Amino acid sequence: MPSPEFFQVLPVSDALTLLDSHWQPQPGSETIATADALGRVLAADVHSPEQAPAFRKSAVDGYALRAADTYGASQSLPAFLSLRGELKMGEAPKDDIDAGEALLIHTGGMLPASADAVVMLEYTQSIHEAEIEVLRAAAPGENVIQAGEDVAEGALVLPRLHQLRPQDIGGLLAVGITEVKALSPPRVGILSCGDELAPPEADITPGMVRDINAYILSALAEKLGALPLRFGIASDRLDEYRQRAEAGFAACDILLLSAGSSVSARDYTRDVINGLGEPGVLQHGLATKPGKPTIIALCQGKPVIGLPGNPVSALLVAWQTLPHLIARYLGRKPQAPDTVRARLSQRVASVTGREDWVAVNLSQSEDGMTAAEPIFGKSNLIFTLVDADGLLRLPLNTGGYQAGSMVDVAMF
């Protein structure tokens, strides 16, 4: 039995690059209502079926008129125009205007064909019901939004792989696109393995623990916009573990196995993964702490991650890998975690040859700076992460940070 020391570890980013070199994601797509598509990723370029605005409209409350009729007009020498009535919102002008005429129009109102400008109310005076004074000249096009000025018919509205924001939903609906073809979010399957595990709602007998990894990992997948699928708990029996892994694997796009994946007699994860298909295990062992005994694999075109059974290790490895996998599945770049610049309150040491992640609390110092206080303790206690505000990365091959160092803390 090889000792864990024999792992040829790789930095997390190198292991993901290795996976990417083998992985060509083939996401599915589905047609959904635009109104329900917030955060979804477009499966195809979207072109506008019509122009917007659909007609020339006024940008202000005022009078639609022919600009030429106002040339030379001023406060002292106004232009007099006949009032052709008022255009109600939502209606097309019943008649065109003639030379010397004006139509009262509201913001967004449709211009009559011969009007080429709108003069704001502020620059006019009403003489009587049928006549107005215009106190300043209007240029052609003034206060007019041209048809198609927002978007032209046939124009590319949004490109393939764009992730929809509130304004994008507005833009699509503005040109009548009420459905879009979106990539299906990846189904992230999660299978826990271990004779000691029981569901959280079960009565626990001595020696048993609640399987929290399935819920931590599904919450993380949900947060990242994926569709988590919990496949329950397999026993430590190889045949059962293999059977449940195969069934889950068939039903998901990315499989997370949460089991003892350290090299030990009771550990079948490596064999189970290799049984799921070619090329199988690509890397066993990451240069990160916690999380060293992780397995990175690709089976029949689907990533499979063998996570340590320890919840802290499992979460920190998933937090470093799952954003990349989900983003790459959808053809996007992973979002970097929010970071906060803070002053480290105590020295933290690290070991050469690996990245260390240290949980920290943030607080305000008396001098107004943000202070980062490392939370020391056994690394496999979940409340270390519950109590933490963020994580501090100690990069590869550094000795750590001195007290007082300015560091970037990743919020998580």
Place this chain on the structure above:
Amino acid sequence: MPSPEFFQVLPVSDALTLLDSHWQPQPGSETIATADALGRVLAADVHSPEQAPAFRKSAVDGYALRAADTYGASQSLPAFLSLRGELKMGEAPKDDIDAGEALLIHTGGMLPASADAVVMLEYTQSIHEAEIEVLRAAAPGENVIQAGEDVAEGALVLPRLHQLRPQDIGGLLAVGITEVKALSPPRVGILSCGDELAPPEADITPGMVRDINAYILSALAEKLGALPLRFGIASDRLDEYRQRAEAGFAACDILLLSAGSSVSARDYTRDVINGLGEPGVLQHGLATKPGKPTIIALCQGKPVIGLPGNPVSALLVAWQTLPHLIARYLGRKPQAPDTVRARLSQRVASVTGREDWVAVNLSQSEDGMTAAEPIFGKSNLIFTLVDADGLLRLPLNTGGYQAGSMVDVAMF
């Protein structure tokens, strides 16, 4: 009819402070499954009903033993111990160990009562089935996780108003808390008003436009963790507008009215809001562009925002106010938008007395810096925002920014 110039405008932050001084949110709460509670805000402190771990367990694969039996042991002078068998995962030890005995145990296994340390496999050798050599002394407590070391029975697990992250869900489930009392997210009601508006799926006749504000605003509310409720479109008839506003107001916690709220003849929004209850309109006019004619109100303890009908103005005002309203409703601080530091490619000017928001595109410059390119054009075209990567704020009473300035662009 007063001209819009007569508004006594307030900066957005001052208007929100004014609202806060009148507003005491009274959020409801509901009991939900912990597994489904990602992102939800706790309605009460949560204490642990039990300790975790529930029993003393091993942190490694190795032999549970009495530390005293190993004192003085070394590579050259090992301690010999009788093997008491192997503890299977998930089971409690059947018997205790006696002096001079060891029990093979796995990571997470429950220690027998008399064992006080675990020696890792690497520091042992198997002599035969019934005896092992221990090659180094163990200290009491070595490789042992004490009962209650992660969390004590009765300890505060998470405080009221904490927003649940994946690790929090894990911590709660670890101690058997399968349900939590969470604040109900605010119901953000949205009513559009205007004779020219039609639902996005309708056939549009000349003079009509699709009501996209309802969808932009509901997507924003959804993104912020609220529960959006779209109340449809009211006509410009005062009685209908008033009736639909009252019905919607009764069914939500925060009401957004998207209608022409500029001061004009057809504008009833101010009266409609004042009809919803005391104190009514607190502020009409914000020192922001776009978005000046906004109304900020509180009626019967619920915020009501009268947004400009123009989609760009409506979104930018909601983007500046809704995060504050939703966070305050839930007793939390609003999250600041992500920002990107960038070099401005062109001069942008602003007017004294207001904040200006300018849509920008971001790109990589040849020298590796991020460049921010302002998108000029009419401010009421929604595709200006669809095409934008972010927003640049020109603060109050500055002249804008020169080309080449380093600026913070808010991603949105």
